[in-house]
Amino acid sequence: MNDMRILERDVDTKEVKIAARDVQVYYGTNHAIKDVSVDIEDKTVTAFIGPSGCGKSTFLRCINRMNDTIDVCRVTGDIRIDNQDIYDPRVDPVQLRAKVGMVFQKPNPFPKSIYDNVAYGPRIHGLARNKADLDDIVEKSLRRGAIWDEVKDRLNAPGTGLSGGQQQRLCIARAVATEPEVLLMDEPCSALDPIATAQIEELIDELRQSYSVVIVTHSMQQAARVSQKTAFFHLGNLVEYGETGTIFTNPVDPRTESYITGRIG
Amino acid sequence: MTDASLSPAAAPRAGLIATDARTRKRNAAEKRFRAYGICAIGVGLLFLVFLFTSILRSGLPAFTQTVIDIEFTVTQEQFDTAEGKMLKTKEYEKLFIAALEGQLQERGLEVAFDGKAIQRLVGKPGGTIRSYLQANPDRLGAPISFELAAASRVDGYLNGRITRDSLVDSRFLQASDLDLIDALQQADIIKGAFNWNFITGTDSGVDNPGGAGLGASVIGSFFMMLVVLFLSLPIGVAASIYLEEFAPKNRWTDLIEVNISNLAAVPSIVFGILGLAVFIQFAGLPQSAPLVGGLVLTLMTLPTIIISTRASLAAVPPSIRDAALGVGASKMQSVFHHVLPLAMPGILTGTIIGLAQALGETAPLLLIGMVGFVAREYPEGFLSGFTDANSAMPAQIYTWASRADPGFYEKAWGGIIILLLFLITMNAIAVVLRRRFERRW
Numbered sequence: 001m002n003d004m005r006i007l008e009r010d011v012d013t014k015e016v017k018i019a020a021r022d023v024q025v026y027y028g029t030n031h032a033i034k035d036v037s038v039d040i041e042d043k044t045v046t047a048f049i050g051p052s053g054c055g056k057s058t059f060l061r062c063i064n065r066m067n068d069t070i071d072v073c074r075v076t077g078d079i080r081i082d083n084q085d086i087y088d089p090r091v092d093p094v095q096l097r098a099k100v101g102m103v104f105q106k107p108n109p110f111p112k113s114i115y116d117n118v119a120y121g122p123r124i125h126g127l128a129r130n131k132a133d134l135d136d137i138v139e140k141s142l143r144r145g146a147i148w149d150e151v152k153d154r155l156n157a158p159g160t161g162l163s164g165g166q167q168q169r170l171c172i173a174r175a176v177a178t179e180p181e182v183l184l185m186d187e188p189c190s191a192l193d194p195i196a197t198a199q200i201e202e203l204i205d206e207l208r209q210s211y212s213v214v215i216v217t218h219s220m221q222q223a224a225r226v227s228q229k230t231a232f233f234h235l236g237n238l239v240e241y242g243e244t245g246t247i248f249t250n251p252v253d254p255r256t257e258s259y260i261t262g263r264i265g
Numbered sequence: 266m267t268d269a270s271l272s273p274a275a276a277p278r279a280g281l282i283a284t285d286a287r288t289r290k291r292n293a294a295e296k297r298f299r300a301y302g303i304c305a306i307g308v309g310l311l312f313l314v315f316l317f318t319s320i321l322r323s324g325l326p327a328f329t330q331t332v333i334d335i336e337f338t339v340t341q342e343q344f345d346t347a348e349g350k351m352l353k354t355k356e357y358e359k360l361f362i363a364a365l366e367g368q369l370q371e372r373g374l375e376v377a378f379d380g381k382a383i384q385r386l387v388g389k390p391g392g393t394i395r396s397y398l399q400a401n402p403d404r405l406g407a408p409i410s411f412e413l414a415a416a417s418r419v420d421g422y423l424n425g426r427i428t429r430d431s432l433v434d435s436r437f438l439q440a441s442d443l444d445l446i447d448a449l450q451q452a453d454i455i456k457g458a459f460n461w462n463f464i465t466g467t468d469s470g471v472d473n474p475g476g477a478g479l480g481a482s483v484i485g486s487f488f489m490m491l492v493v494l495f496l497s498l499p500i501g502v503a504a505s506i507y508l509e510e511f512a513p514k515n516r517w518t519d520l521i522e523v524n525i526s527n528l529a530a531v532p533s534i535v536f537g538i539l540g541l542a543v544f545i546q547f548a549g550l551p552q553s554a555p556l557v558g559g560l561v562l563t564l565m566t567l568p569t570i571i572i573s574t575r576a577s578l579a580a581v582p583p584s585i586r587d588a589a590l591g592v593g594a595s596k597m598q599s600v601f602h603h604v605l606p607l608a609m610p611g612i613l614t615g616t617i618i619g620l621a622q623a624l625g626e627t628a629p630l631l632l633i634g635m636v637g638f639v640a641r642e643y644p645e646g647f648l649s650g651f652t653d654a655n656s657a658m659p660a661q662i663y664t665w666a667s668r669a670d671p672g673f674y675e676k677a678w679g680g681i682i683i684l685l686l687f688l689i690t691m692n693a694i695a696v697v698l699r700r701r702f703e704r705r706w
């Protein structure tokens with residue numbers, strides 16, 4: 001686990017993008033997230049790790065209010081993006097989600113053409129004034145998704161006809177097309193082979209230039225490779241949060257240590 | 266029939282070539298199961314073949330009509346004489362008989378017959394001839410070809426429903442008439458023709474099965490289906506989308522869901538009596554009107570459409586909804602841009618199957634006065650198509666089947682053939698639409 005790259009990486013303190021205080025999430029009576037407080041920095045990749053069922057996805061989905069779509073789910077506490085409470089009754093979750101993009105565990109392109117997949121978000125948010133504008137946005141997004149060269153000749157082909165890794169990069173392109181400020185990724189590589197995974201990881205590192213990226217991952221190697229900050233969740237609690245290098249080399253909490261050394265999980 | 270056993274094999278395993286007892290047993294079971302399956306399909310097909318042959322055998326005669334086809338000349342002189350008489354049509358009938366006798370003699374066929382026999386065969390031909398001549402006086406003096414529909418008993422004799430042995434002399438047909446029919450057939454005067462009137466015509470009185478047609482009730486059914494389509498599709502789809510995509514899952518929606526499922530199982534006659542009470546007695550809508558029939562059938566079709574629409578909405582993977590919400594689409598945008606197009610084939614199929622069901626439904630029409638109504642006329646215009654009393658295909662078939670004259674029996678079967686053709690067409694459309702809308706990516 002002693003990857004030299006981690007230690008070399010300079011981690012200067014940056015602005016806080018997302019600030020969560022005392023967040024509790026209940027699914028009916030199931031208390032899934034307990035007292036989580038965390039500050040997520042801008043232009044940083046933050047990894048959420050932890051055994052399965054510990055609430056990583058749940059907490060991630062609080063950040064763009066995707067939990068609103070689950071009837072039994074109840075969120076309390078305070079989550080602020082750029083110091084604005086996103087659970088304020090005046091906040092429209094639809095508007096929020098345009099600002100906080102999400103990439104899901106399973107690649108889920110729309111059953112439409114590659115072009116339409118990327119163009120959908122800008123279209124509904126009115127980001128393009130004309131067709132040429134939209135073409136620009138699509139090209140730029142597909143380039144950011146590191147998939148432009150592979151699909152530029154078949155933009156009208158169905159997005160679902162791509163390979164798994166390409167589909168996931170298309171989904172990333174679709175997410176960045178709406179110009180979000182935060183990008184949430186829920187185990188984006190769990191359905192992919194090692195080569196596709198490496199491509200996505202490279203991509204995440206580039207996305208860090210412009211976004212605050214939060215990535216849930218099962219793989220500790222992945223967390224170590226791509227993230228600057230790591231949060232370890234266990235049974236709904238945020239056990240430890242800090243510099244990725246510190247968490248992996250010198251964890252404070254014994255639970256963190258047993259997880260990264262493979263004793264729980 | 267799964268033999269999952271965790272106990273270690275008692276005997277050492279045989280080679281791969283020799284099948285062991287267990288495998289043999291399993292293979293035999295599979296073979297037996299396939300045989301059952303083939304038997305079941307065979308029985309089904311047998312019934313289908315039986316059904317279709319009996320429908321076609323009994324119903325096809327309704328599409329042919331025996332006619333007496335005779336060409337003769339009426340002079341101006343004859344016309345004037347006849348018009349001068351008291352019993353004018355009687356005179357024309359005499360002319361007709363004379364022509365018939367002449368043509369039979371020409372071919373060397375001698376049969377004695379009188380005016381009564383002619384009336385039994387073709388009703389009263391004098392009237393038809395007279396009205397034709399009055400409408401076309403310029404044809405006087407030239408040979409005119411008359412095609413007169415023969416009585417249904419003649420049809421019956423020619424297609425074997427009535428035989429010399431089974432015939433009982435009555436005022437409808439007598440044994441001596443059969444000789445005349447044979448002679449006319451030899452002379453090629455009596456023959457079969459396609460009965461367009463059966464498809465385009467309107468219903469006749471109870472004593473004239475030959476003139477009965479399904480046309481008016483096809484129109485009645487058409488207007489009913491319009492009502493059903495334009496009410497049940499939007500209501501059904503809107504209700505399903507709300508229930509499936511927007512409604513919170515709580516006790517109320519559970520209750521509604523259970524009730525919709527129950528509604529689908531309510532016998533159709535219940536909807537009929539509801540229609541009678543609500544639409545006719547309470548709302549004062551006209552009896553026997555396709556509008557009322559359509560409203561009743563809408564009630565019946567709604568649960569079918571709602572259930573199939575909800576099933577096809579539920580079959581759309583949730584990841585598509587997440588994807589749409591994830592890029593900042595609203596709930597409604599996600600439903601209308603992504604979910605609904607994917608559910609479309611299922612919705613359309615469900616709707617057409619619901620419509621087809623409604624098209625063949627008879628019982629509710631019984632109670633709102635469509636069964637038994639003699640649809641003698643086409644509606645006058647588009648709007649009156651909804652409100653004028655009319656019959657509908659299944660109601661017309663039921664009416665014919667319950668009439669005493671056996672001539673109506675084959676009309677009923679013929680009506681069933683037309684109804685089935687409509688249903689087969691609708692189902693074919695459903696298949697085509699499903700193919701067309703289905704996204705294969």
Ligand SMILES: Nc1ncnc2c1ncn2[C@@H]1O[C@H](COP(=O)(O)OP(=O)(O)O)[C@@H](O)[C@H]1O
Pocket residue numbers: 027030032050051052053054055056057058059070072
């Ligand atoms: N839609 C849901 N409805 C009810 N309970 C849920 C739902 N999603 C997750 N949970 C529960 O919340 C807890 C955390 O789940 P999750 O956030 O998916 O874990 P992780 O992503 O870390 O594997 C689990 O106990 C799970 O059973």
Ligand SMILES: [Mg+2]
Pocket residue numbers: 056057058186
């Ligand atoms: Mg998860």
